[in-house]
Amino acid sequence: MNGRETVLSAIRGALSGVPDSERPDEVPTSHGRRADHVGPDVVDLFVERAAEYRATVVRVPPSGAAAAVGHALARSGARSLVVPPWLPEDLVPEGEWSLLADVPPLTVGQLDAADAVVTTVATAIAVTGTVALDHGPGQGRRALTLLPDQHICVVRADQIAPDVPEAWGLLDPCRPLTLISGPSATSDIELDRVEGVHGPRILDIVVVGDA
Amino acid sequence: MSAADNVVWLGTPAFPEAARAALADTRLRANLRRATGTIRDKRLAVAAELEDWEELREAAATIKRRTLRHLDHHLLRLEKAVTAAGGVVHWASDAADANRIVTALVKATGEDEVVKVKSMATQEIGLNEALADAGIRAYETDLAELIVQLGGDRPSHILVPAIHRGRSEIREIFRREMGEWGRPAPEDLSDEPRDLAEAARLHLREKFLRAKVAVSGANFAAADTGTVAVVESEGNGRMCLTLPETLITVMGIEKVLPAFADLDVFLQLLPRSSTGERMNPYTSLWTGVTEGDGPRNFHLVLLDNGRTATLADEVGRQALACIRCSACLNVCPVYERTGGHAYGSVYPGPIGAVLTPQLAGIENAASLPFASTLCGACYDACPVKINIPEVLVHLRAEAVEAKRRDRLLPTSEALAMKAAGAVLGSPRRLATVQRLAATGARLLARDGLIGALPGPFARWSGTRDTPVPARESLRAWWRRTRPAGSEGRSTTAEGKGRR
Numbered sequence: 001m002n003g004r005e006t007v008l009s010a011i012r013g014a015l016s017g018v019p020d021s022e023r024p025d026e027v028p029t030s031h032g033r034r035a036d037h038v039g040p041d042v043v044d045l046f047v048e049r050a051a052e053y054r055a056t057v058v059r060v061p062p063s064g065a066a067a068a069v070g071h072a073l074a075r076s077g078a079r080s081l082v083v084p085p086w087l088p089e090d091l092v093p094e095g096e097w098s099l100l101a102d103v104p105p106l107t108v109g110q111l112d113a114a115d116a117v118v119t120t121v122a123t124a125i126a127v128t129g130t131v132a133l134d135h136g137p138g139q140g141r142r143a144l145t146l147l148p149d150q151h152i153c154v155v156r157a158d159q160i161a162p163d164v165p166e167a168w169g170l171l172d173p174c175r176p177l178t179l180i181s182g183p184s185a186t187s188d189i190e191l192d193r194v195e196g197v198h199g200p201r202i203l204d205i206v207v208v209g210d211a
Numbered sequence: 212m213s214a215a216d217n218v219v220w221l222g223t224p225a226f227p228e229a230a231r232a233a234l235a236d237t238r239l240r241a242n243l244r245r246a247t248g249t250i251r252d253k254r255l256a257v258a259a260e261l262e263d264w265e266e267l268r269e270a271a272a273t274i275k276r277r278t279l280r281h282l283d284h285h286l287l288r289l290e291k292a293v294t295a296a297g298g299v300v301h302w303a304s305d306a307a308d309a310n311r312i313v314t315a316l317v318k319a320t321g322e323d324e325v326v327k328v329k330s331m332a333t334q335e336i337g338l339n340e341a342l343a344d345a346g347i348r349a350y351e352t353d354l355a356e357l358i359v360q361l362g363g364d365r366p367s368h369i370l371v372p373a374i375h376r377g378r379s380e381i382r383e384i385f386r387r388e389m390g391e392w393g394r395p396a397p398e399d400l401s402d403e404p405r406d407l408a409e410a411a412r413l414h415l416r417e418k419f420l421r422a423k424v425a426v427s428g429a430n431f432a433a434a435d436t437g438t439v440a441v442v443e444s445e446g447n448g449r450m451c452l453t454l455p456e457t458l459i460t461v462m463g464i465e466k467v468l469p470a471f472a473d474l475d476v477f478l479q480l481l482p483r484s485s486t487g488e489r490m491n492p493y494t495s496l497w498t499g500v501t502e503g504d505g506p507r508n509f510h511l512v513l514l515d516n517g518r519t520a521t522l523a524d525e526v527g528r529q530a531l532a533c534i535r536c537s538a539c540l541n542v543c544p545v546y547e548r549t550g551g552h553a554y555g556s557v558y559p560g561p562i563g564a565v566l567t568p569q570l571a572g573i574e575n576a577a578s579l580p581f582a583s584t585l586c587g588a589c590y591d592a593c594p595v596k597i598n599i600p601e602v603l604v605h606l607r608a609e610a611v612e613a614k615r616r617d618r619l620l621p622t623s624e625a626l627a628m629k630a631a632g633a634v635l636g637s638p639r640r641l642a643t644v645q646r647l648a649a650t651g652a653r654l655l656a657r658d659g660l661i662g663a664l665p666g667p668f669a670r671w672s673g674t675r676d677t678p679v680p681a682r683e684s685l686r687a688w689w690r691r692t693r694p695a696g697s698e699g700r701s702t703t704a705e706g707k708g709r710r
Binding site: 003004006008010011012013014015017018022024025027028029030031033034037049053079094105108109112116125127128129130135141143146161165168169173174175176177178180181182183184185186188189190191192194196197199 | 240261269284303352373377409412447471472475476478511520525
């Protein structure tokens with residue numbers, strides 16, 4: 001008997017007390033929970049909660065997005081910026097930095113040497129201050145938002161879902177997904193929270209919308 | 212293969228002996244008290260933010276219950292979905308099986324080192340040791356796991372495995388050991404957490420950038436879509452899950468969920484219960500392989516290793532709902548005083564006390580179900596509502612039964628209970644024993660307390676002081692202060708506290 005048969009028959013033996021007539025979706029699950037935990041100020045809450053995770057968050061009107069990205073780059077002193085395929089052109093700021101396109105794909109060495117990356121998002125979650133990437137157009141493959149030390153993330157106000165369950169309904173499980181809440185952090189040494197271990201140490205979030 | 216080989220059994224003494232040493236370590240106790248207290252308070256605050264917290268717990272418990280009752284069905288769906296998405300599924304019935312599969316997969320890549328995401332399942336099967344035997348070096352990349360690995364140590368907590376280490380100890384470990392494994396620690400390394408984290412970043416980055424093979428665990432897997440999820444904070448998980456060419460994920464069979472849609476419940480409960488955060492910094496989800504992004508080869512190893520034996524026990528089965536958040540450790544008065552090493556298993560604390568004996572066989576961990584006060588704090592804290600005290604009591608009965616089976620003669624406990632039964636069954640015998648005990652005890656006592664008791668009572672007195680029995684028993688006092696013949700109906704009335 002191979003491993004598969006051994007495990008499956010052990011499971012079936014262990015579940016001999018479950019009646020044969022019971023269908024898998026007949027076991028009741030509870031549905032009393034709420035879809036979200038927010039009032040009407042979804043964008044305000046997102047800004048507040050993302051900032052609590054030590055992301056730097058700014059709100060700008062649509063015309064101010066590129067300038068906000070440029071400001072974030074200037075603040076960290078970044079000299080090179082990774083630009084994912086199909087990033088809207090109006091998000092790329094004028095400035096001294098060199099732009100690195102990921103076509104053809106950059107090597108890990110090139111990404112490691114790059115200072116910053118700018119991306120859009122798939123959705124965001126107000127209650128938890130989270131941005132969710134599905135690595136589609138404007139977001140790039142996963143390594144792009146992992147190796148450079150600064151991640152600048154542009155979120156349209158209408159992309160912010162109130163809470164986890166609502167955001168969940170917007171995500172496509174067939175795509176790779178990355179949920180990001182603040183910069184890389186660890187609490188492993190005497191439970192002192194330290195920002196920045198392996199992922200980007202700086203997370204800038206630019207919320208674009210008419211406030 | 213015996214059940215004891217089925218799970219990493221660290222070979223430490225039984226809990227009572229191991230706990231005695233831990234209790235004497237005042238620094239360990241201080242570290243633990245501060246750490247568990249901090250997480251406890253944070254967890255309570257963020258759980259209170261969700262007014263449907265109880266409903267979420269109930270939902271999680273019922274989703275897990277549904278999954279476990281039809282586990283074969285869901286695993287077959289998962290296998291189909293992962294395969295359709297370009298992954299390869301393997302089934303391992305025990306630790307040796309799983310280690311053999313992973314070793315063969317690594318060998319097939321031609322590599323002799325792997326980077327690892329923190330994973331309870333691979334610790335449980337002793338994967339690093341098995342890989343080392345095959346000439347493959349496994350690098351732990353979670354900061355705490357790195358501290359434990361470099362220190363030649365064992366994890367003492369599910370979530371913060373190096374919780375027993377202070378910052379100056381960590382600095383010493385880094386300075387002494389990092390050079391042996393790769394990039395050495397800077398000469399002038401301080402013991403500031405920020406500097407220690409930076410040293411780990413530099414040490415590990417060269418490994419991430421050259422790694423061709425990674426090994427991870429899984430927090431969840433959705434049967435309908437084949438999506439696997441890993442929850443973490445540091446980004447080392449993302450490094451391992453996306454940069455190498457080959458990813459091997461070892462997952463306990465109980466981690467499957469029926470649907471991707473179920474994940475929202477657990478992603479609300481897990482970070483809040485484990486670190487007291489609304490969300491952990493990074494959650495990665497992937498479905499098979501994606502062209503042009505991440506590993507080109509994905510292997511999912513489904514691990515039994517004692518889980519089906521646990522599933523067969525209708526009371527104990529609920530322990531398989533555990534999502535490894537460690538909330539139960541942080542509220543447990545026993546864990547807080549003894550730390551994780553005393554449990555002698557990769558699963559410490561209350562959940563370890565119910566999981567380890569079931570995974571490894573009760574005869575191999577007979578002391579663990581007794582490593583609890585049954586106060587119930589763990590049940591209240593558990594985000595998936597595992598009734599840990601209920602399982603503990605159930606396993607205690609099994610432990611006693613297993614002990615009885617193994618012996619021809621009755622145990623000393625059984626003899627003591629039999630004697631106690633005889634004494635308590637007769638008012639006359641009870642009075643005699645009480646009179647003798649009171650006299651004897653006063654001879655042994657100091658300041659109203661008795662320390663070590665003689666003979667068969669020594670094991671009882673080893674862990675507690677015994678107060679001196681009253682000079683006079685209640686029954687004797689009653690007879691002396693009430694007129695003769697008043698016993699009877701009026702006694703009953705007094706006994707109920709009418710006056």
